[in-house]
Amino acid sequence: MIGEHLLPLRLQLFGGALLLAFVIWVLRLIRHHQLSLRDSLSWLLSTLLALVCVIFPQSLRWLADLLQVEVAANALFALAFLYVLFNLLSVTIALSSGAIRVRRLSQECAMLRAEIESLRKSVGVARREEGS
C-alpha cells in the first residue's frame, strides 16, 4: 500500500526498465572487452541495489524512517547522490592506479631507449673496428 503511494506503477516500471537496460549495457561492455570486470563491479553492485529499491519501494520508506527523513523521496535523492558519488570515487581510484602504471611504463621505456642507444653505439664502434 505504502509502496504504491511512494512510486506509481508506471514510474516503477520505467525506472526498473531503465536500470535493467543499464545493467545489460554494462554486461555487454564487459563481454566485448570494453570495460574490465574489475572496474565495473561497483557499477553492477550499486545498480542492482538501485533495482532492489525500485522493485520494493517499501525499502525506501524503511530507509527514510531509519535515517529519520520526513519525505521518502528525499531519501531517494540522497541515495541517488550517494550512488553517483560512490561510482565516481571508484573511477578516480582506477584512474590513479592507471596514472602510476603509465608513469612506470614511461620510465621503463626511457631506460630501454637509452640501453638501445648505447648498444647501437657499441655495435657501430665494433663494425668500424672490423672494417679498418
Add this chain to the structure above:
Amino acid sequence: MKTLIIVPAFNEARNLPHVIASLREAAPECHICVVDDGSTDDTSRVAGRLGVTVLRSPLNLGIGGAVQLGYLWAYTHDYDAAVQIDGDGQHDPRYLPQVLPLLGDGRADVVIGSRFLETGGFRSTALRRMGIRYLSWMLRLRCGARATDPTSGYRAAGRRAIALFARSYPSDYPEPEAIALAVRHGLRVQDFPMQMKPRQHGESSINWWKTGYYLVKVSLALLLLPASERNWAFTSSSASEES
C-alpha cells in the same frame, strides 16, 4: 665512488650545454644522465651531442617521475651515489666534491643543498621564503626531519636512498615529501650550505597560483603521510619486485 648526476630537463635545450660543461669541470669523474621529460624542443638531441646518457621519456612525467627515472637508472646500473641537479643553471656543481664524501663515509644517506645556512646567493622572494620556512616546520613536526630548505632540488643520495627512491618517489612537487619518505625509512637526511643562482634562460615553471597549490598540496601530503610503507605512491612496479 661510482656517482651519477641526474639532470632533469624539460625544454632546457638552451641551458643544458652550460650546465653540462660546468658539471664536467666540477666533477669530471661522475657520470651524467639527462632526463628529458618529454620536451618539445631539442633537449635530447642537444644532450646526446654533449655525449651524456639521455633518458628520454615518451611522456611528460613531471619532476617527480623524471627524477625517479634517474634514480631507477642509478639503481639498475649499481651506482654508489646519485646527485640531482636542476637543468636550469640554478645549482652550482662546485659543491659536489664536498657533498659526496658525506655519503661515502656513511655520515648521511641524503644530503640536501640549502641556501639558508649561508648568507649570499639567490634566495627567492620573501613570500616564497616564508612558505619554505613553513614547510620546514611542517616536516619537523610530522616526522622530525631537520631540513632548512625542503624545496631545494639539489640533493645527493647514497645507495640506500637510491634503492628507496627507485622503488617509490612522490609525484607532483615531490621535494618535501621525498624528505619525509627518507626519514620515515630511517635514512639520515642532512643539510649542506650552498649558494644558488637565479635561472639563466626562460621562465620558472612556478607562478603565484601554482605556489598556492604547491603549499596546499604539500601540506596535505605531509599531513596524510602514509600509514604504511606499502602505500607510498601506490608502489606497484618492477623496481619493487627486483629489490
